[in-house]
Amino acid sequence: MGRYRMEDFEVDVSEDLGPLLFVKLRKTHLLLKDAWFCNHITVWVFQQSMEEKEVVFPCYRWVQGDGIICLPEATAWMMRNEVQGLFQKHGEEELEERRTLYRWATWKEGLPLSVAAASEKDLPLDVRFHEGKKIDFEGTLAAGMMDIALKRLYTLLSSWNSLEDFDQIFWGSKSALAKRVRQSWKEDDFFGYQFLNGVNPTLLRRSTSLPTRLVIPPELEGLQAQLERKLQEGCLFEADFSLLDGIQANVIQGERQHLAAPLVMLKMEPDGKLLPMAIQLQPPCSGSPDPPLFLPSDPSLTWLLAKAWVRNSDFQLHELQAHLLKTHLVAEVFAVATMRCLPGMHPIFKLLIPHLRYTLEINTRARTKLISDGGIFDQVVNTGGGGHLDVLRKATACLTYRSLCPPDDLADRGLLGIPSALYAHDALRLWDIISRYVQGTVHLYYSEDEVVQSDPEVQAWCQEITEIGLCGAQERGFPVSFQSRAELCHFVTMCIFTCTAQHSGINQGQLDWYAWVPNAPCTMRKPPPTTKDVTLEMVMATLPNVHQACLQMTIAWHLGRFQPDMVPLGHHKEEYFSGPGYKAVLKRFQEDLNTLEREIVARNEGLDLPYYYLQPSRIENSITI
Ligand SMILES: CCCCC/C=C\C\C=C/C=C/C=C/[C@@H]1O[C@H]1CCCC(=O)O
Numbered sequence: 288m289g290r291y292r293m294e295d296f297e298v299d300v301s302e303d304l305g306p307l308l309f310v311k312l313r314k315t316h317l318l319l320k321d322a323w324f325c326n327h328i329t330v331w332v333f334q335q336s337m338e339e340k341e342v343v344f345p346c347y348r349w350v351q352g353d354g355i356i357c358l359p360e361a362t363a364w365m366m367r368n369e370v371q372g373l374f375q376k377h378g379e380e381e382l383e384e385r386r387t388l389y390r391w392a393t394w395k396e397g398l399p400l401s402v403a404a405a406s407e408k409d410l411p412l413d414v415r416f417h418e419g420k421k422i423d424f425e426g427t428l429a430a431g432m433m434d435i436a437l438k439r440l441y442t443l444l445s446s447w448n449s450l451e452d453f454d455q456i457f458w459g460s461k462s463a464l465a466k467r468v469r470q471s472w473k474e475d476d477f478f479g480y481q482f483l484n485g486v487n488p489t490l491l492r493r494s495t496s497l498p499t500r501l502v503i504p505p506e507l508e509g510l511q512a513q514l515e516r517k518l519q520e521g522c523l524f525e526a527d528f529s530l531l532d533g534i535q536a537n538v539i540q541g542e543r544q545h546l547a548a549p550l551v552m553l554k555m556e557p558d559g560k561l562l563p564m565a566i567q568l569q570p571p572c573s574g575s576p577d578p579p580l581f582l583p584s585d586p587s588l589t590w591l592l593a594k595a596w597v598r599n600s601d602f603q604l605h606e607l608q609a610h611l612l613k614t615h616l617v618a619e620v621f622a623v624a625t626m627r628c629l630p631g632m633h634p635i636f637k638l639l640i641p642h643l644r645y646t647l648e649i650n651t652r653a654r655t656k657l658i659s660d661g662g663i664f665d666q667v668v669n670t671g672g673g674g675h676l677d678v679l680r681k682a683t684a685c686l687t688y689r690s691l692c693p694p695d696d697l698a699d700r701g702l703l704g705i706p707s708a709l710y711a712h713d714a715l716r717l718w719d720i721i722s723r724y725v726q727g728t729v730h731l732y733y734s735e736d737e738v739v740q741s742d743p744e745v746q747a748w749c750q751e752i753t754e755i756g757l758c759g760a761q762e763r764g765f766p767v768s769f770q771s772r773a774e775l776c777h778f779v780t781m782c783i784f785t786c787t788a789q790h791s792g793i794n795q796g797q798l799d800w801y802a803w804v805p806n807a808p809c810t811m812r813k814p815p816p817t818t819k820d821v822t823l824e825m826v827m828a829t830l831p832n833v834h835q836a837c838l839q840m841t842i843a844w845h846l847g848r849f850q851p852d853m854v855p856l857g858h859h860k861e862e863y864f865s866g867p868g869y870k871a872v873l874k875r876f877q878e879d880l881n882t883l884e885r886e887i888v889a890r891n892e893g894l895d896l897p898y899y900y901l902q903p904s905r906i907e908n909s910i911t912i
């Protein structure tokens with residue numbers, strides 16, 4: 288067979304073979320590296336009495352060496368308790384092999400477990416980047432590094448003492464929104480907007496009381512009254528970065544960096560704009576003077592620096608908590624548990640596997656190049672040098688099941704029913720569409736709750752995720768078993784939402800919001816201001832230097848850009864299921880996504896700032912970057 292080619296082979300068999308259960312596939316071992324990728328084997332059965340019948344044996348794996356691959360027929364799971372338990376036995380043997388190939392490892396204490404692999408080269412071939420992806424990933428990274436060298440050269444002799452000097456490195460292709468960020472980043476409504484629809488829409492919550500950490504000095508009693516009035520009106524919001532409190536800051540090239548743990552109070556205006564009212568950069572500390580409150584009425588550079596500190600803090604929680612932990616690392620736990628607990632014929636394996644494509648490789652690359660000793664975080668991020676691991680540990684310790692399910696998370700954060708909360712609106716619509724797709728598929732295989740309760744593989748899968756992969760997460764609301772189809776569907780919907788919509792909503796924005804470095808500084812080189820006397824020199828001495836800014840732009844572009852071999856949500860080509868039932872459910876899923884696509888495109892036409900990260904055609908079918 289040649290590349291990407293189908294070949295037909297006709298075999299006449301005299302005796303009646305009865306129902307076809309398995310097909311065995313063997314490739315002779317000729318050259319050194321001659322692995323072939325088999326999509327599926329389809330057998331057309333012609334019998335005198337009956338019209339021809341198509342019997343499909345899904346594969347979607349590499350066939351290496353001269354081993355024999357035994358493929359069960361696509362509907363095998365429905366007959367798992369029949370045919371002398373042949374399928375059951377096959378599944379057990381398959382899992383025995385998968386458990387040696389995919390093993391849990393503790394990369395760092397206090398984080399979710401990961402796949403055991405020192406580098407991507409140690410991963411099984413079936414989960415590696417295909418050639419095109421590998422070439423693109425490594426090629427664009429190299430090009431990005433060249434970019435940095437050129438920018439460093441270019442700025443060597445020039446000044447770096449005004450905010451406009453960041454323009455010197457702001458060349459190359461930039462998205463329309465990235466250019467808008469450069470133009471509007473100093474504006475308060477633009478600052479507030481990002482908490483709703485920016486790169487990190489996961490932190491904002493509606494206030495239910497004035498935060499205890501918010502100490503208001505007597506001379507600001509007017510502010511106190513304003514905050515209380517907004518609280519009563521139900522339009523007071525807060526963004527609390529307390530997770531960063533006590534985190535050790537990085538040392539970069541011998542220079543101590545600095546961190547803050549801000550609290551931002553904001554008010555929702557009748558026109559939907561979210562405006563900052565006050566910023567406290569550090570929580571009060573007993574024995575020290577109360578931390579100052581920075582206000583929009585402060586001198587402009589003072590207020591700008593206070594907002595920049597919030598943006599730097601948001602960079603940390605976005606990349607570590609919202610992006611790395613709550614999409615990449617959580618998806619990795621789903622992937623490892625799925626490979627270890629669900630045989631290929633299991634319906635939940637078939638439903639999930641397209642949404643786990645490439646995730647083990649991109650995460651292994653993150654552990655060796657991004658958050659590793661000497662990695663990107665150590666090089667240019669102020670939580671690097673070990674603080675980033677403590678942020679991940681603290682975030683893992685408070686990772687709840689509800690926070691991964693938008694209907695619960697948005698309700699808990701008081702973000703339902705806000706017209707200008709576009710991420711919230713689109714996330715809920717996607718959750719409902721994915722939920723219908725999951726229910727439609729699950730109900731084809733689980734006719735009632737008892738079938739779920741008595742499925743040992745899916746119960747083991749749930750337990751392995753919660754108790755092992757997420758390290759005892761039952762204390763944070765994760766299930767250790769499924770008592771009903773509804774519980775199973777809710778959990779699987781969360782898995783698919785996390786691996787697709789949520790990651791796209793969190794990842795894509797890096798391209799737009801992290802290109803203009805002053806809007807999302809990767810590090811801060813001076814301590815947070817404790818008085819209102821701020822000069823431009825202080826601001827420029829605090830924001831990232833040229834090298835740090837260039838590296839941030841390159842990595843943010845590398846991670847945020849469109850992937851060339853991107854598979855849009857719901858448009859995977861692999862056909863793990865067979866029969867009309869699933870095909871109808873998938874078709875409805877794709878129709879629902881098209882409807883949402885049209886809704887979002889139409890809504891965006893009328894917006895000054897369009898929100899497109901959850902546009903279905905832009906959502907990748909798995910976490911690959
Ligand atoms: C300074 C910008 C850093 C922003 C990224 C921070 C966290 C991103 C979260 C998950 C990203 C996973 C991507 C992993 C990619 O393999 C890593 C690329 C590192 C660059 C390199 O290979 O040298």
Ligand SMILES: [Fe+2]
Nearest residue numbers: 610794846912
């Ligand atoms: Fe990502």
